[in-house]
Amino acid sequence: MSFIANLPLFCIVASLVCSVISSVLNGKLARWLSMALSLAVAVCSLLVLGMVWQNGEPLTYLMGHFPHPWGNEIRLGILESFFSFVFAAVMFLCMQGAKIALTQDLEAGKRQFYFVMTDLIQAALLVLAYTNDIFTGYVFIEICTLASCGILMIRQTGRAILASVRYMIFSLIGSGLFLLGVTILYGITGHLLLPSLHEAAAELWHTGDYRIPLTSSICLITVGLAIKSGLFPFHYWMPDTYGCATPCSSAILSGLVSKGYIFFLLKVIFSGFGTEVFYGSGVQNVLFVFGICGMIFGSIGAIQENDIFRMLANSSAAQIGYVYLGIGISPEAGVIGALFHILTHAVTKPVLFLSASRLSDTAGGSKRFKDLQGSGYAFPLAGFAFSLGALSMIGIPMTMGFMSKYLLAVAGLEATFKAVPTLLALALSTILNTFYFARTIIRLYTPGTPLSSAAPWRAQASFGLSAICFSLLNLGAGISASPLIALLRHGLEFFGKVG
Amino acid sequence: MLQTLWDSRVNCIAVILFAVGFATLLLHRNLFKKILGLNIMDTASCLLLTSLGYIEGRTAPIIVDGVTDVQRYGNPLPAGLVLTGIVVSVSVTAVMLALTVRLYERYHTLDLDEIYMLARQEEGEK
Numbered sequence: 001m002s003f004i005a006n007l008p009l010f011c012i013v014a015s016l017v018c019s020v021i022s023s024v025l026n027g028k029l030a031r032w033l034s035m036a037l038s039l040a041v042a043v044c045s046l047l048v049l050g051m052v053w054q055n056g057e058p059l060t061y062l063m064g065h066f067p068h069p070w071g072n073e074i075r076l077g078i079l080e081s082f083f084s085f086v087f088a089a090v091m092f093l094c095m096q097g098a099k100i101a102l103t104q105d106l107e108a109g110k111r112q113f114y115f116v117m118t119d120l121i122q123a124a125l126l127v128l129a130y131t132n133d134i135f136t137g138y139v140f141i142e143i144c145t146l147a148s149c150g151i152l153m154i155r156q157t158g159r160a161i162l163a164s165v166r167y168m169i170f171s172l173i174g175s176g177l178f179l180l181g182v183t184i185l186y187g188i189t190g191h192l193l194l195p196s197l198h199e200a201a202a203e204l205w206h207t208g209d210y211r212i213p214l215t216s217s218i219c220l221i222t223v224g225l226a227i228k229s230g231l232f233p234f235h236y237w238m239p240d241t242y243g244c245a246t247p248c249s250s251a252i253l254s255g256l257v258s259k260g261y262i263f264f265l266l267k268v269i270f271s272g273f274g275t276e277v278f279y280g281s282g283v284q285n286v287l288f289v290f291g292i293c294g295m296i297f298g299s300i301g302a303i304q305e306n307d308i309f310r311m312l313a314n315s316s317a318a319q320i321g322y323v324y325l326g327i328g329i330s331p332e333a334g335v336i337g338a339l340f341h342i343l344t345h346a347v348t349k350p351v352l353f354l355s356a357s358r359l360s361d362t363a364g365g366s367k368r369f370k371d372l373q374g375s376g377y378a379f380p381l382a383g384f385a386f387s388l389g390a391l392s393m394i395g396i397p398m399t400m401g402f403m404s405k406y407l408l409a410v411a412g413l414e415a416t417f418k419a420v421p422t423l424l425a426l427a428l429s430t431i432l433n434t435f436y437f438a439r440t441i442i443r444l445y446t447p448g449t450p451l452s453s454a455a456p457w458r459a460q461a462s463f464g465l466s467a468i469c470f471s472l473l474n475l476g477a478g479i480s481a482s483p484l485i486a487l488l489r490h491g492l493e494f495f496g497k498v499g
Numbered sequence: 500m501l502q503t504l505w506d507s508r509v510n511c512i513a514v515i516l517f518a519v520g521f522a523t524l525l526l527h528r529n530l531f532k533k534i535l536g537l538n539i540m541d542t543a544s545c546l547l548l549t550s551l552g553y554i555e556g557r558t559a560p561i562i563v564d565g566v567t568d569v570q571r572y573g574n575p576l577p578a579g580l581v582l583t584g585i586v587v588s589v590s591v592t593a594v595m596l597a598l599t600v601r602l603y604e605r606y607h608t609l610d611l612d613e614i615y616m617l618a619r620q621e622e623g624e625k
Contacts, residue, residue, distance in 0.1 A: 135580060142587045146594055153598065158618045161601050165611070168595055169533060173524060176540045179584065180517060183544055186577075187551045 004051045005061055007044040008074055008084070008130045015041070015123035019116045027111025031095065031102075034115040038092035038122060045085035052076050058494045060132065060195075069196040073132035075271070078491035079339070080129045083263055087125045087256050090346050091118065094255070097354040097466030098248030100361070105155050105246035114154050118252065120147035125256060128264040134182055134272060135192045137264055141178065141228070145171040148257050151249040152241060163240040170237045174227035181220030188213050194271040205277045215281050218273060222283050225265040229258040231287075231324050232294030235317035239301065242313035243367075247357035250309065251350035254316040259342050262323055266335065270495040275331040288328025288418060292425040294321025299432035307367045308356045311436060312349070315393060318429060319345045325425065326408050329418055332492070333411035339488050341404040343477070344392065348401065351470035352389040358382035358463055359444065369440065374448025376441075381460075383444050385467035390437035392474050395430055399478040405430070407485070509550040516543035530599045530609045534592060541588035545581045552577025 018037045022030040052059060058077040065071070095102075095118065106114055124144035131137050145168070152164040186192055188210045189200035204210055227234040242250040269278045278284065298318030305311040319341070326338025356367075362378040363371045376383030392399035405426055412422025477484055504511065516539055523536025552574055560572040603609060606617045 135583070139583060139587060142591065146590065149594060149598075153601075158602075158605050158614075158621055161598060161605070162614055162618050165530070165595075165598050165602065168591075168598065169524060172537055172540075172591060172595075173521065176517075176521065176524075176537075176544065179541075179544045180547070183547050183551070186548070186580075192576075 002051060004047050005059055005076060007048055008076060008081075008126065009061065009063070011041045011044050011084075012123055012126045012130070015119050015126060019119035019123065022112050022115045022119055025112050027106070027108070027115075030112035030115040031099075034118050034122075035092055035095050037119060038088045038095070041088035041122060041126065042085050042092065045081045045088060048076055049078065049081040049085060052078055052081060052494075068132075068193040069191055071193075072136060073193060073195075074130045075132040075194070076130070077494045078487065079263075079495055080267075082487060082491060083342075084126055084129045086343060086346055087129070087260065088122065090255055090350060091122055091125075091252065093466040093469055094248055094251045094350050094354070097351070097463045097470075098246070098251065098357070099462040100460075101247045101354075101357045107156065110154070114151060117147040117150035117154070120144075121151070121252065121257060125260045128260045129267075132194050132271070133192055134185075134194065134197065134268060137268075138175070138179055138182060141175055141261065141264070144257060144260065145175060145228070148249075148253055151252065152245045154249075155244070155246050157244065159240075159244040163237070163244050166237045167241045170234060171228055174224045174234075176224070177220045177227070178224030181217045181224060184213050184217040184220065188217070194268070197272045198274050201273050201277050205280065214277070215283075218278060218281050218283050219286075221268060222265065222287065225261045226287070226290070226324065229261040229265075230317055230320050232290050232297055232317065232321060235294065235298060235320070238317050239305070239310045239313040242316065242353070243307060243310040247309075247353045250313070251353040254313070254353070255346045255350040258316075258320060259346055262320075262327075262338075262342060266327070266339075267495070269327075270331075270492075279331055284328045286328075287324045288421075291321045291323070291325035291328055292421060294318060295325065295425055295429040296321075296432070299429055299436065302436045303432065306369050308360065308369065308372060308440065309353070309367050311440070312352050312356060315433070315436070316345075316349060318433070319349070319393070321429075322404070322408065325422065326411065329408070329411045329415050329422060333407070333414055335492060336485065336488050337404060337407035337411045339492070340400075340407050340481075340485065343484070344400040344404045347470060347473050347477070348389045348392045351385050351467055351474075352393070354463065355382040355386040355389070355467060358460075359386065369443050373443055373446050376444035377447070379460075381464050381467055385471055386444065387441050388471050388474060390441055392478070394433045394437050397478075398475065400474050400481070401478070403478055403481040403485075510547060513543045513547040513550065516540075516546065528611050530602065530611055533611075534595050534599065537595065538588065538592060541584065541591075545584050545588075548577050548581050548584065552581075 015037060018033055022033055025033065058075060061074040061076060063072045120143060124140040127140040128137060149164050149168050152167060153161050189197055191197045191200050204214055230238050242254055295318050298314050298321055302311045302314035305314060322341045323338045326334045326341060358379055359372055359375040359382050360367045362375045392401035395401040395405040409423060409426055413419050520536045520540030520543060524533050524540060527533050527536065554573050557571060557573040560575050602614055606614045608614060
């Protein structure tokens with residue numbers, strides 16, 4: 001095993017160490033440290049991806065030289081390293097793009113604590129992607145929850161604290177259910193490592209013993225993670241949370257944190273329960289139905305809002321619905337669609353939040369649509385980035401959003417009974433998406449009253465760079481999606497294999 | 500039936516406790532009661548784990564008097580998990596209490612609905 005195999009562990013430890021160091025630095029240094037960390041993690045993840053790709057099969061990195069079923073393990077696969085790369089890169093671009101917003105929203109002496117939290121989130125996302133142990137996953141789910149709560153409440157308005165209380169309550173219900181599910185699973189199988197769980201669960205499924213505890217543990221784990229990632233009907237915390245947090249927090253929470261939970265759920269499904277057991281238990285049909293409901297009701301919620309951030313938050317709820325729809329359809333094509341949509345949303349939603357914050361800045365800080373009229377002219381780059389993101393969310397060809405909807409529709413066609421509901425839901429939700437995003441774009445480009453002056457050029461440059469990167473990624477992956485899909489498909493084959 | 504129920508009495512109690520905690524966390528309007536509910540829920544999970552790890556007649560895996568027979572000792576892993584669970588629950592409770600203090604200082608009430616109304620009014624005044 002080469003040196004590169006050590007890198008994921010180094011990255012995790014480095015993130016934790018950086019979060020401790022950040023607390024004694026000043027705000028500016030802490031921000032630089034955090035961004036350097038994300039960049040380093042992204043590079044390391046790419047190296048790991050290259051190594052695993054060459055190796056041709058997933059590697060298991062033992063922590064403390066005990067193989068399963070005893071020790072703790074890290075699993076190096078294609079999807080794990082690729083998603084770590086995406087998460088780290090998006091994290092970097094979020095912090096890059098939100099420079100002005102962060103200076104405005106954070107108290108001067110407390111800025112460094114924000115980056116303590118983002119470093120912790122970075123560590124938690126890495127662990128959720130790489131770990132092979134379900135209990136380690138649980139611990140880092142909680143760390144992620146606490147850190148997310150931290151980046152919400154750092155803006156000291158009453159609404160923000162209230163929103164973080166709500167967020168905490170929903171998250172804690174979710175992690176409570178997850179823990180109960182893990183406990184039951186441990187009780188019937190005696191294992192916590194995913195490869196051993198895989199064998200034990202398959203054996204239990206074939207003998208038919210403990211069918212009810214096994215099914216209920218699958219339900220509890222799935223529902224727990226679904227609540228935490230904001231699936232309908234548990235998405236009510238989203239509008240409040242994303243609406244009053246600082247834009248960088250909204251971008252990180254909607255683009256990364258909720259995706260981290262979904263990725264961990266997929267990991268547990270594929271390498272823990274095994275697709276045969278999970279898709280035999282019928283839980284996927286529940287996800288399918290709630291996914292469709294989320295797509296529709298999230299969009300209806302977005303139409304009713306007259307605050308741009310709350311609209312984006314409701315739209316996030318709808319996008320989470322797409323992902324669960326994909327997981328619900330089938331373990332192959334459906335999950336590829338879901339994974340692609342995770343990428344789409346991770347690249348699109350942060351730039352929407354960031355550019356909305358810039359646009360609202362030109363309107364004197366107001367987030368209401370009527371005040372934003374004409375702001376697309378006041379800050380053309382933000383207007384362009386927002387419009388491109390919105391088109392991608394609608395699913396216009398040449399953007400990533402189109403590809404993920406296409407993949408989901410194709411996956412739906414292959415499934416006998418789910419074809420009609422999938423296509424209808426996709427069509428209806430596209431119409432609703434078009435309605436509220438087109439309305440917003442038209443607002444932005446309707447000539448309006450004279451607006452307050454835009455921020456100085458140098459300060460805008462940090463946002464400009466990140467907006468351009470996000471837009472290029474979006475267009476690039478939308479135009480030539482086939483290598484990306486091939487990577488996901490190859491990675492998914494790896495996912496079920498025991499390394 | 501009754502025998503099975505009696506045999507799994509600890510599990511039943513754990514599940515009932517979990518449901519009580521869950522309902523309290525979800526349904527009560529008082530923030531402090533919500534936090535209590537959260538703690539009850541975590542305790543239930545810990546109880547379930549502990550009961551799974553306990554086998555009658557076996558002791559902690561510390562070798563005494565040179566007895567190395569596997570049958571004498573229980574698995575220490577569930578106890579380790581319970582400890583981790585307790586640590587997690589303590590830290591979560593601390594954060595929730597801190598948030599509650601902040602809200603109380605601002606709005607002088609613990610009722611979540613009332614706080615919500617006050618926050619809305621505050622926003623309206625702006």
